[in-house]
Amino acid sequence: MTKNPWPVPEPQLTADVHPALAATARAAARAYQEARHLHxxxxxxEEVADGADGTPTMRVDAIVEFAIAEAAAHVGANLLSEEAGFVDNGSAATLVIDPVDGSANAATGVPLSCFAGALVIDTQPVEALTVWFDTGRAWSAKAGQPTSFRTSGRTRLKGASICMMRPKRGTEDAWMRLADAADRIRILCTTCLETMLVAEGAVDAFADPGSDTHRLMDLIAALVTVPAAGGALLDLHGRPLTFDLDLSRRWSGIAAATPALADELITTILG
Amino acid sequence: MTKNPWPVPEPQLTADVHPALAATARAAARAYQEARHLHxxxxxxEEVADGADGTPTMRVDAIVEFAIAEAAAHVGANLLSEEAGFVDNGSAATLVIDPVDGSANAATGVPLSCFAGALVIDTQPVEALTVWFDTGRAWSAKAGQPTSFRTSGRTRLKGASICMMRPKRGTEDAWMRLADAADRIRILCTTCLETMLVAEGAVDAFADPGSDTHRLMDLIAALVTVPAAGGALLDLHGRPLTFDLDLSRRWSGIAAATPALADELITTILG
Structure with missing residues (x-):
């Protein structure tokens, strides 16, 4: 029953990050640091509640989301989050946030978890921010504006390094087909961080091979960031990734260095 | 064709780390930082040579190993390393080192790679050091002395979080059997770092389900560190993990929080 002794540094944010995203990311990192120190x-x-999205809430999720809800209220933005659901603070701006992506990693101390969020004006995502908790590394992007980091540019699955969701019941065949076709695979169990590795060109793609695990907050930061870095962010079955308040919606997210690589991933998964 | 912009910090070493291990780890981190800056x-x-262990040497391996060989010569220890093989500096002390564990990660910028080494006196490993390059986090241990960090203590596979080698041809069935039996799986593609996550209790186990990928330098740091933290480090087929200069030897390493969990992993893999 040990504690995680490693520090959670301050997020390394550039000056142009929207203050509402910056404030919530900083609040999340501080809360996670304190949680690791105390628990x-x-x-x-430990599962302490059932979230608004229908999945169990771990204590680490609850602690970090509480800090985020306070920060969102302070800056006067609405909040859409996986545990609390929609919190209406009477604004045209809504923060859509995954307080702790990779909750199981964050809880046990696998150093792969992050804050991920997007600022939505009315129904339009305009800016995104992802912060890797264990290093403070941050990736931000504004919709329709190119980022300084770029995807690898790879167009074919042969020779590709990809991240995947772990195989789940019913997706084992598609999973193994994709694992065979790619050159190297990894399972990091944190979609938001894995899609940022696609955006910065460290891996060529990320895929959920059909388990329909993703909620809006798992993909919305990537939806802004990956295309801004030259890549593609799609749903396996072509379902539109649009903002709404229904947290029961699910997708199988595909992030790829190029649209051509995304197409080949989808074809391979669907067999 | 981008460069990796993130810094490689100084290793966070405690005062009791053996000077020869400390010097080589620091040399490795500096060389990797410079390599990311220049290339x-x-x-x-890019594969620039064939290593003494029979596998191709990437440029990142060659750069870091060169720095390690210099540091080993400077402190007067012999070196056994995957690319150079055995370098006899006329000492009873030999540094057995994996300069860059997780080379593919280190090259492309997946932030999961490390230095791992052990100090061997005659044929006996007496001390080990592992340093995660992207954060400077370090785990050290002396043979037969308990470490401050401890494994999770888990004794059963049911409910366990484990790291695995990626499935390779011929091990797919064993791989999927293990993935099904565990609660959560990850593939980080860096054995030395994954075994340290077992040692500190972040995951319950790590397994190569029979691909015989591991060389001595992939396992020797874990061989000292995991038992010192309360866990077990074994070969799948019970082959002894002993020091010698023959780099063609291979093992399928199993690291687990407890001997009982190691046994259940082995039984599950062997079917």
Missing amino acids: TRAELR | TRAELR
């Missing part, structure tokens, strides 16, 4: 790994993993 | 991701991945 054992087992305590952080 | 694109594609250049770092």
